[in-house]
Amino acid sequence: MRAAVRAYAQLLDGAHRLLALSVVLSVVQSLVLLPAALLVRRIFDTDLPHHDSTGVTWTGAAVLVLYVLSALVGLANRWVVVIATKDAMTRLRTRLWHRLYELPRGWYDAQEPGRVHGSVVQDTERLDLVISQSLSVFLPAVVVTAALGVLAAVLDPLLTLVLAGVLPLLTLLSRWLGAVVERYAQDWHRHFDRFSAEVTQGLRGMVMVTALGTAEAELARRTRTVEALSESGRRLAWRVSAWTIAQGTVAAGAGIAVLVVGGREVSAGSLTIGALLSFYAIAALLLRSVSTVVGALPALVTGGASLRRVQEVLDADAEPPYRGTRRIEFSGDVRLEGVSFGYDERPLIRDLDLVLRPGERVALVGPNGAGKSTVTALVLGLYRPQSGVVRADGVAYDELDLAHLRARFGVVLQELVLADGTVAEAIRHGREATMEQVRLAARRAGADAVVAGLADGYDARIGEEGSLLSGGQRQRIGLARALLGEPRLVVLDEPTTHLDDAAIAHLLTTLAELPWRPSVLVVTHDSAAAASADRVVVLRDGRTAAQEVPVP
Ligand SMILES: Nc1ncnc2c1ncn2[C@@H]1O[C@H](COP(=O)(O)OP(=O)(O)OP(=O)(O)O)[C@@H](O)[C@H]1O
Ligand SMILES: [Mg+2]
Structure with missing residues (x-):
């Protein structure tokens, strides 16, 4: 997992300024919600007890405006991150091409069929998807989670503690299921490389197969590869789903715990309904962004496996046969x-x-x-x-x-x-x-x-x-x-x-x-x-x- 984080950081090396801008926008996006929470509290604790329907309407309208504002900042943020990630992918693919032209024949001789093609085409495509979709959601969500966490702590430290109770459980889940998913992702990659190599070979040998009349035997072999690939894909998808659903369930449990503990405080008179509801509104947003963060983890982990394979090509320990620099006229001797x-x-x-x-x-x-x-x-x-x-x-x-x-x-x-x-x-x-x-x-x-x-x-x-x-x-x-x-x-x-x-x-x-x-x-x-x-x-x-x- 740590290796994956390092690899992602390296991938986004040239995009630090854009990512910093994204973090700032994420903070702004969450800060806009602070007055919204206070306004919700005002509705329940001030406007409603005074039967002030005009006040309720205006406060509601103000809350709506703040939410729309927050969404607009979120949109701008998404745009910034998309630019950063697309740039990163262009740099990565260009670096790969450079490396491929540098790598010596001997290195190519030693590669499994389909492996290099798989890394250059499928792995970078997978990374592009993972980074564009997950990271453009993931990074802002991390920031929003942190900011909302602070906000929640300001509103009600005790309920925030209840909410934070799920963190160790989520961490454990990520550690355990993350490692499992990573293993299955690697297995799936191996099957995909085989499939990719067979497509290339199969298309090249199409005429020969027809001429030799061996289409049936070839088809049987190809079908076996396709079935093995889909079996491996099923195994991976099942673990990814289990991870995502387990995380969602834990997060939902935290929401219920807040309602129970907060509800008991309200009935004991130590908390107003407005305070509980405004905290719950923030908690709901917080849990949603926590779910976004942890929900993006499986994709980031499988993308991390792709990134490592790409990195293996970039870092291949293979020297060109000669590295001299002298240029001669050359007479043909x-x-x-x-x-x-x-x-x-x-x-x-x-x-x-x-x-x-x-x-x-x-x-x-x-x-x-x-x-x-x-x-x-x-x-x-x-x-x-x-x-x-x-x-x-x-x-x-x-x-x-x-x-x-x-x-x-x-x-x-x-x-x-x-x-x-x-x-x-x-x-x-x-x-x-x-x-x-x-x-x-x-x-x-x-x-x-x-x-x-x-x-x-x-x-x-x-x-x-x-x-x-x-x-x-x-x-x-x-x-x-x-x-x-x-x-x-x-x-x-x-x-x-x-x-x-x-x-x-x-x-x-x-x-x-x-x-x-x-x-x-x-x-x-x-x-x-x-x-x-x-x-x-x-x-x-x-x-x-x-x-x-x-x-x-
Ligand atoms: N990239 C490679 N990796 C490993 N072994 C190789 C590779 N290329 C050729 N060989 C082996 O080296 C030996 C010599 O091959 P080479 O292609 O040089 O022969 P050749 O004299 O050109 O033969 P031909 O007349 O058939 O073209 C062969 O046994 C071959 O299997
Ligand atoms: Mg020859």
């Missing part, structure tokens, strides 16, 4: 020196030396699983070797500003992912480039032929991850993206898988004739592609050092 690397304890690459001189075209070949894509990932600086060093123009990656260096790379990964949008947007991928540059890159990659066949040309939409294009068309656009900006180093991981013979020939000619002569590292199973390189490096078992096979 990359070297792996005595590099050893494994995704886990098992070594995959052992003592590998690989040299790529400026302007040189090197083909990396070897059986499936040998570690070729892993070598490209090491060249891109996505992972850090366990030993050995990677250098660009003789400077160790450790010293370099890798983002700056990578801007000089052109890359086609084995798993090609194109940005949703138009062909031109996919080729640009967020970079500045004129239409002329886009066209030139497309021509070099043989993607101009793809564009020519599309009704809208460069403005044609390519669908989610290029789903409206053929495999080869996607690959050509991926190549165009890699060649845009005339990179000093081009890394292509099996760029020819989907290409027809003509396209492969075109690609090889292009790579040989690029006017700025970049270095090229091409991973390939295609013998023509390998033969056209200046040098072929064979990677075997992912363990042996590379052997260089001179091309005749």
Whole structure:
């Protein structure tokens, strides 16, 4: 619970001034009710005994005006808190994006499927709701409760003591049921992550499932997940309801206690009916705001669980592989020196030396699983070797500003992912480039032929991850993206898988004739592609050092 409070405080870090204003408004909102209580007492103790009906009307009207005033201040207060919370959510989501772009590949590899997506989308959405709805009610209610408590104590200390008798019980309830609800909320989150991951996977694999005819089995699995999620949701909702109702009952009990104790005092003559009723009016308001405070607790606790999960992403103890700051011109010279690397304890690459001189075209070949894509990932600086060093123009990656260096790379990964949008947007991928540059890159990659066949040309939409294009068309656009900006180093991981013979020939000619002569590292199973390189490096078992096979 304390951790949740700290996390919320941190979340609202930039909103202190707005929250302070909200507290002031809450105090004003309660103070306006003090004269109202005194006026109620006046009705019963002065106006009624004197049969002063005009007095009753005017006093009643004055009470009404005060209530309306208090409500208006409450409205202004709500507005202030909504602004503060929405700002906080914007800051949180922006921070999350920043962090997600910083976190290294290795961290993503280690995450449960659906977990990160769940935190970024569902957890922040849940927090947004909890904070907007609960906190915008909760915080003012805390202040109003405190202020009304003081007011009640001024009006009648003894009855206030009776009222305060419920506090220990409410605290105990919150401690106990709060912990229970938190546990069930975590369980529910786990189920929701699984569901969320399955939706993503299920949608991606939809065509495959239809083709394999395994829809029934898939459906059975998906249904089991949905049922487990709803079972977990039921367990959580039941505990939340029990908590809310228990709190309401305790609060109502306090109201009854006040009536009984106060009623006995009135019959004993030590209290006027007006004093009792005015105290009861304040007590009713007080109990309502106490109920609001404690009623918001379950949502705050489940929201706290979401906040902690978001915090785990923000505070992830994962360093980027390299954190240097040096920027170099970069001529395209990359070297792996005595590099050893494994995704886990098992070594995959052992003592590998690989040299790529400026302007040189090197083909990396070897059986499936040998570690070729892993070598490209090491060249891109996505992972850090366990030993050995990677250098660009003789400077160790450790010293370099890798983002700056990578801007000089052109890359086609084995798993090609194109940005949703138009062909031109996919080729640009967020970079500045004129239409002329886009066209030139497309021509070099043989993607101009793809564009020519599309009704809208460069403005044609390519669908989610290029789903409206053929495999080869996607690959050509991926190549165009890699060649845009005339990179000093081009890394292509099996760029020819989907290409027809003509396209492969075109690609090889292009790579040989690029006017700025970049270095090229091409991973390939295609013998023509390998033969056209200046040098072929064979990677075997992912363990042996590379052997260089001179091309005749
Ligand atoms: N992110 C990862 N986490 C853990 N293991 C991985 C990861 N990526 C690859 N591997 C493992 O590392 C080994 C080498 O994979 P890699 O993708 O480098 O092979 P490859 O030579 O490119 O194979 P292919 O010709 O099939 O593309 C494989 O056994 C693979 O299971
Ligand atoms: Mg590979």
